[in-house]
Amino acid sequence: MDVVMLMAIGLLTGATTVLFGFGGGFVAVPVVVWADAALGTAAIPVATATSALVMLVNAAFATAVTPRPVLLALRGSGALLPLLAAGACAGAYASRFAPPALARWAFVAYTALTALDLLLRPGFLRTASRPGTEPARGLPATAGAPIGAVAAFLGVGGSVMTVPAMRRAGHPMRVATALANPLTLAVALPAVAVSLAGSPPPAATATGTGLVGLVDPYAAGALLLGALPVIAVLRRRPPRIPDRVHACAYLGLLALVALAMVLTGP
Template structure:
């Protein structure tokens, strides 16, 4: 019962972060699912893969719904999304396949290292908290950067927002525009990742209620509570000032890092 409550709260929080920060699942879902699954007999050796795979599946629904809402509100910029989304999708296929070849603990360590690097970049390098002058993404950034984002995001189950938001922020976009773009850019990662984790984890989990590495029970609970969290955010949380938005983004990354490290 306690595990269900924790999952529902995590899902509700994920719904809030999807709308406010473009985090469709990964940074909130992965730590909670990891600790819950790791405590179950026979599943501990697959805990990180299950957490990442389930997080990836949750992102399909969260990022998809948020994208529809942003599109209806006219907040999606096609010049930013394309062709970046195609390169991210290509990288996501490779990242998902690579994750199936790595041991569970290796993925966990990579997740923690990735958080540390991202936090250091946001805090120590100029151009994130204080928005610089707007400039276009170069062809190299779109192509090679997009593939890199797709590989890392699918490998660690974090969507792409943790890289696309800082990337767009450093190119002069407001946080709300970064977040609006982050959700659709996370969809190809989520779809490619979920399909790959389903096939690579087929018959790998010695328990019922799994589609490959994806826990169907946790997926349903997270998706339902996440939808409630998104509705709550849209209706009850006012617009956040740009600089405060960036600072809270960094604080959230730090909180998830501590959760995974402990």
């Protein structure tokens, strides 16, 4: 896959970072699996590690340009952030030893089950009250470690858990997706550190793929070149999307990503 195509897909990761809080992970994993298909089954751990780096940079930039009043909704989350980071360390380390097929199908199953949960269980599409009309609650600190572990293992950043949880806690989609970015930082930073310290798979040497640890810097750089300008523009001029339409679009993107992962890769 050439750099122009990766940059074009990077535009999409930038949009998902702002509109859905994904940080690029759900888009980046199938894309990097496709870009590094020559690595065979080793493409899965490389995609997960590269996705973590893309998410880290995207989420950091999106957080930096998020209005401070929105970020103040995370007050009282001091215990949650270190637990997210601790879980992410464990998940990223475990991903280095998991069979690639397990990581791939766990990604598909996790995404599909989450989409079904959001569709069938009240509180995401069908809220008990209008979002934002009651005091919103924060995420419990005890959720930090499992969210961090699953997110880092799959390379998804955790937003697929934090956004629905925040919405069910009373936040509108606009706020829930914005708050997912600083929480993604706590997951992506330790995951990136573990990935950079890893050893490239033997297939990388055989195919001439230049990896840094388990990260593909070429794919990550091209994706970020496309993503960062989009984040800057959408944060300065956010689109006005009705809350229910926003929630339906989030659900639809989950379904598309699950399908992409089924159809892509070794």
